[in-house]
Amino acid sequence: MADNKRLFDTAVQKLKYDVLKAIIRNEYEHCYDNIYMDIPKEISPGPKATMRCCIFKERAIVQERIKLALGGDKSNPNIVEVIDIACDECPIGGIFVTPACRGCIVHRCKEVCPRDAIQIIDHKAVVDKSKCIECGKCTQACPYGAIIHQKRPCVSSCKVKAITVGEDKKAVIDNKKCISCGACVYQCPFGAIVDKSLIMESIDILKKSDGGKNYHVYAVIAPSIVSQFKYAKIEQVVTGIRKLGFHQVVEAALGADITLYHEAEEWKEKGTLTTSCCPSFVMFVEKNFPELAKYVSHSVSPMVEAAMLIKRTDPKGKVIFIGPCASKKLEYKLPKTEGAIDSVLSFEELQAFLDARDIDVGSLEETSLDNASFYGRIFAKSGGIAQGIADVAAEYGVEGVKPIAMNGIDECRAALMKLKMNRATENFFEGMACDGGCLNGPLCLTHGPKNAVDVDKYGASAKEKTIDNSVKLYKLSLGNQDEAPQAKE
């Protein structure tokens, strides 16, 4: 069990991983007669249930997880899906007085309530649901902690209010509001909301390349990867990825350098700009602030930029992105990406893939990884682009950029509201849907404050301290051999 603890934050991630690992193994070794029968029995051997009411339900849920691992419901365009039978129908009681209420005489709960929703009946606090606005003040005021706020973790995790409770008490995702950020995937304690996997497509791409004989498959890895595989060096992870059949591992941070260059140029023209590298943030703007969509940068995301660069140097090549992100699984299909990305995997899926192929990353030799600059690498954390744009603009002689880092959807909403009302003092808006940035993405193996430290270290270790060489490479790939604008020393 120590091993599992090392890999993941939660038991739900472990469950998802077990399913993925089993189907990947089967894809290569054909070890099951019937995956829908055999894998659930392996994961829930019984005779006693460990997670649900009975092993039959456990196994039925595992079957649903297998479906999602194989790609999920194709008729649903969203990448995030609810497994109905896994949803435990959590209570939605709102503010609830528990039997711990002592019937005191000070009634702090009643005093603090802004809507007069608490009455004392038979010495005990009683909440009038018709008046209660669920502000939670009483829960903090009670000296016994006797009042609790019952809220579904999925509902509270969803900052765009896309999750509601259906008539049958199951969670329902409103695709019109959902920005596929994946917060609910990580937050649901029953693992009832899951991202669809593209692992089968990815394996197909790798198999058909026949070890690079037919075409090369490139892995573009998100910079947040450095905080993920704690038991190994990043250089060993790169070796591991190549052992899976990839020709070469390229940093998405290289694309980030180029994105940064484009954004500085674009800002010079427009004067006000938001970033576009977080697809959930872009969806958030489009769905909630359509009038501000004109400010969203037209530059493609680092993932796409890196992939386009690869395809210009190797037109027959295929590119698979590996990252912490659920919405990248949607982004890669958008028309503006021009098909640069062929598939997307998560860090969770990468871990399952490596283990299913019996690749022990910690024992591998190291392969160097260095394509990008310091700035490209710190894109992974909130504030990274804001820091980068200011310096890059100065490097290229662009003045007047006032960046703000909007960390998580709540901050995005507040800053965009100001922009909408013409009250913003900044003119460059970095938007990231996940709190803390990509290094806290929903499909990360581990989440935590140390991740930011790892990303900073990784940034600092980059050979290139400016984006100059990345930009030169970009121009070279376009066949434009003119000098890139010279950066000032």
Place this chain on the structure above:
Amino acid sequence: MVVKVCVGSSCHLRGSYDVIEEMKRLVKKYGVEDKVDLQASFCMGNCQNGVSMLADEVLVHNANKDNCEELFLTEIYPRLSK
């Protein structure tokens, strides 16, 4: 002739960008801009002998900014006239 300079991680660390700059200079110096299409490539699987260049089908090893002119004159320039 297409000349690809490897910009994979290993070659990058050994100075691919210097080699690219030097190649650009040499192409101009010898007046073969119309004959050489300089490109980049991610990894040629020749990491032990980087920086690697691929001049059409010919792999050029161990390039650096100091020996670049020599390599250009022995490995690349003679093949151009054909």
